[in-house]
Amino acid sequence: MVGKKTAMAKEEMKKNIDDEVSGGSGGRMRKGPWTEQEDVQLVWFVRLFGERRWDFLAKVSGLKRTGKSCRLRWVNYLHPGLKRGRITADEERLILHLHSQWGSRWSRIARSLPGRTDNEIKNFWRTHMRKMAHDAKKKNTPPPVTSSGSSLSSSSLTSSCSAATATTATTTTTTRAGDDEAVDQLVAATTPASQHQQQMDYTMDQLWNDIAAAEEADTSYDAAAAAAMTSPPSPVWEFCTDYSLWRIDDEEYYKKMLDASQ
DNA sequence: AACCCGTCCAACCGCCTGACC
DNA sequence: TGGTCAGGCGGTTGGACGGGT
Numbered sequence: 636m637v638g639k640k641t642a643m644a645k646e647e648m649k650k651n652i653d654d655e656v657s658g659g660s661g662g663r664m665r666k667g668p669w670t671e672q673e674d675v676q677l678v679w680f681v682r683l684f685g686e687r688r689w690d691f692l693a694k695v696s697g698l699k700r701t702g703k704s705c706r707l708r709w710v711n712y713l714h715p716g717l718k719r720g721r722i723t724a725d726e727e728r729l730i731l732h733l734h735s736q737w738g739s740r741w742s743r744i745a746r747s748l749p750g751r752t753d754n755e756i757k758n759f760w761r762t763h764m765r766k767m768a769h770d771a772k773k774k775n776t777p778p779p780v781t782s783s784g785s786s787l788s789s790s791s792l793t794s795s796c797s798a799a800t801a802t803t804a805t806t807t808t809t810t811r812a813g814d815d816e817a818v819d820q821l822v823a824a825t826t827p828a829s830q831h832q833q834q835m836d837y838t839m840d841q842l843w844n845d846i847a848a849a850e851e852a853d854t855s856y857d858a859a860a861a862a863a864m865t866s867p868p869s870p871v872w873e874f875c876t877d878y879s880l881w882r883i884d885d886e887e888y889y890k891k892m893l894d895a896s897q
Numbered sequence: 898a899a900c901c902c903g904t905c906c907a908a909c910c911g912c913c914t915g916a917c918c
Numbered sequence: 919t920g921g922t923c924a925g926g927c928g929g930t931t932g933g934a935c936g937g938g939t
């Protein structure tokens with residue numbers, strides 16, 4: 636995921652910078668993909684002023700970006716605690732579980748998945764879950780999923796999803812799209828009552844233990860995902876590792892960062 | 898080789914909320 | 919108490935990439 640983006644990003648970045656320069660209106664805010672230099676600058680100033688006052692930070696950093704844009708970039712991409720790579724089966728299970736409880740409260744769900752952002756989870760849900768719901772719908776048209784779930788083929792779900800719980804879908808106050816509801820129904824329909832009960836007794840601690848164990852065994856990841864997990868998405872990340880970016884405390888590091896990004 | 902289509906994900910948009918005055 | 923504003927959040931979009939035809 637990350638690798639395929641780098642080439643495009645560079646190209647796009649160059650284009651964006653050119654656009655901005657040719658725009659010639661000086662104070663105009665930049666939009667679009669972030670350049671590595673911008674990343675470095677942002678990291679540096681966040682380190683300096685903390686993850687707050689984003690408008691102020693955007694101004695003093697000299698970045699022609701809005702505070703919002705800076706915050707998003709930091710939260711979704713530059714934050715050191717971020718976990719890269721694909722959503723694992725266990726994480727997927729957890730997302731399903733939490734979504735059944737909270738609906739589309741992505742930030743809330745994200746808080747239960749350390750290293751994952753709301754944006755990431757949101758994207759995952761939209762692509763994977765909706766696709767599943769869509770497939771399931773196709774397989775079961777015209778009749779909708781019944782409460783007994785008898786019309787549903789378990790093959791329409793991945794093995795990990797079949798273990799997911801659909802606890803209280805009705806408790807969510809968030810407006811749900813048809814596909815989302817279908818997912819909930821799917822999950823509910825494919826979860827036997829006994830398994831359901833078992834899942835209810837499955838504590839979050841246990842779940843995280845499982846995730847930790849899976850990561851340790853490195854069995855949940857395919858080669859590409861594993862590579863993505865261990866290799867940073869961009870030279871900036873490489874730099875961050877090489878130069879211990881997260882322990883920056885003098886200008887020398889900043890210079891190194893700038894050099895490395897050029 | 899060229900095109901199409903699905904997937905993925907970074908980034909933006911607009912609304913909401915809470916803090917501050 | 920009402921107004922303002924920064925930050926947070928969920929929804930949406932745009933574009934690259936890869937696989938299939």
